[in-house]
Amino acid sequence: MDIVLVKAPTAAPVNLADLKKHVIASDFTDDDDILQMYLDAAVNHMDGYSGVLGRALMTQEWAVQACEWRACFTMPMKPVKGVALKYFDEANVERIVPDTSYRLSGETLWLDSSFTRPSLYARGDAISVVFTLGEDDPADVPAAIKAAILLMAAGLYANREQIGGQAYENPAFDLLISPYRRMHP
Incomplete structure (x- = not known):
């Protein structure tokens, strides 16, 4: 048996405006493209069959x-x-x-x-x-999952120039998502 994506979500659980507030970047647009890229990466890291949550976030x-x-x-x-x-x-x-x-x-x-x-x-x-x-409305995605997405995207943004060593890790990330992880059989 195979599991395949038929139709990708058209909405995200967290939007760029939320991330810009989180990283205190609401008053300029210079970094919007890179912030959106980090936000997409954080959502993709968690969402879907191969995501760390093993669940669908949005429809x-x-x-x-x-x-x-x-x-x-x-x-x-x-x-x-x-x-x-x-x-x-x-x-x-x-x-x-x-x-x-x-x-x-x-x-x-x-x-x-x-x-x-x-x-x-x-x-x-x-x-x-x-x-x-998945959920039809971003408001129905658990707050802890949305907070973890913001933490991950903000961590990527804050540490985008890091050279060598371990990538930035926030221990709160695992604490927030652990109740929502799905282990595949």
Whole structure:
């Protein structure tokens, strides 16, 4: 099984204006590009399947892909907001399974026992379970996660000229995100 990003988030949990306030740079625009780059890096470090949190921060779509039917498909991220089940039939035509043929329980899609599993085209992504994950509104992202993003981006900005040695670390970062980390199975 593979886990792939289908649709990236279009919003961020923290914006440039918040970061500029945090680093006391609200009164000039000279560093906006570099601040945005550090903000994007901090969000990317935490967000999504490969992020250190192993969860979706803002609304995005991820697919669990498989080449054969199974009783259930689990998305190792949360929060799950919705799901759709698609497959490629024997003629390699994409089909959508009606939502009456499965149920979502937490992060797991369970096929109904009465669901007749159709034959599949031989391809690695013959089945795609597309999960909609993340928060719709940045206000719904936990404050601790947003604070950690600000700390990381500000640390990158403050120490951008560092040569040699260890990269800047703020012990508060790990304390803030530890309750939200998701360990992948």
